[in-house]
Amino acid sequence: SIEYWPDPQRGIKEAYRVLRLGGKACLIGPVHPTFWLSRFFADMWMLFPTEEEYIEWFTKAGFKDVQLKRIGPKWYRGVRRHGLIMGCSVTGVKRESGDSPLQASFFAKNGLQIHIFKSPYILICFVKMGLVAATSTSPAVDWTSK
Template sequence: MRDEALEPADLYDRRMRVVDVGGGTGFTTLGIVKHVDAKNVTILDQSPHQLAKAKQKEALKECKIIEGDAEDLPFPTDYADRYVSAGSIEYWPDPQRGIKEAYRVLKIGGKACIIGPVYPTFWLSHVQLKKIGPKWYRGVRRHGLIMGCSVTGVKPLSGDSPLQLGPKAEDVEKPVNRFVFLLRFILGAIAATYFVLVPVYMWLKDQIVPKGMPI
């Protein structure tokens, strides 16, 4: 599914400058470097533990790997040809701020490809949409967020985004509230369990229900 999700990013030139925001262990980056020289790719993530795993991957040895915040990117305006973020936006405290940053760091004509679990429904969105998911789902979208979506847009003008936002929803430099952290950890563990069980359930249905019949 990784290669399928990256298709809308249009990585057609090995000389492209690409930023992989929320790149974590480098799983998505491995798909990027199939099409772009690793020396032109930057992996950014808030977790040093995740990035340590990315650094161990031989194919990513020439990538620039840095810690950073998706909502406050350490890149100049009009910097990258492609912005990629996979499986990260659902964890951002203020997704609009992260999208605003994606717009800012892209060059004019540059393309952003954000891959997440929610299919956008706002009718005014001028973006390219691509559903992704395991074949055994047979296109079904039930039981919650069981399918993903690549959302791709092109930067039409140079400079910063015209979107005006207030103060950041969460300051990562402030001390962590232990109660909030524990609550988020519990909710995250429940969600992770659900996301494991649903694909197993759908796979079993795919094995039982005859091909060609809806599941």
């Protein structure tokens, strides 16, 4: 469900905190598509982290021995650029006791949730859809009555 988390780094930091020393965390999630059309729709719909982002999140949270395994159809043994890698499994081991060395971000400390659009075109599409939704009226609703 990481693709729906407002702050994935914060969730992974919490996983580090609750694990015992030597414990292993495992996260399975989708991978950002490589095909341009799939990527366009993925960016509009939800967060699809890159493989590098998963590794970075685990490393920043304090996990050691971070490993990533690609998940895809068994019949496909090709290269990543074809876009048939569906997701990945990321694991990391807690090697030091205590809380994660990562400091909470300003947004996490203040309870703010943000969504960063990876492409300005996606942001423009969302703004246009919002404007259309805000300016259109349904004939079944009478907004002028008191």
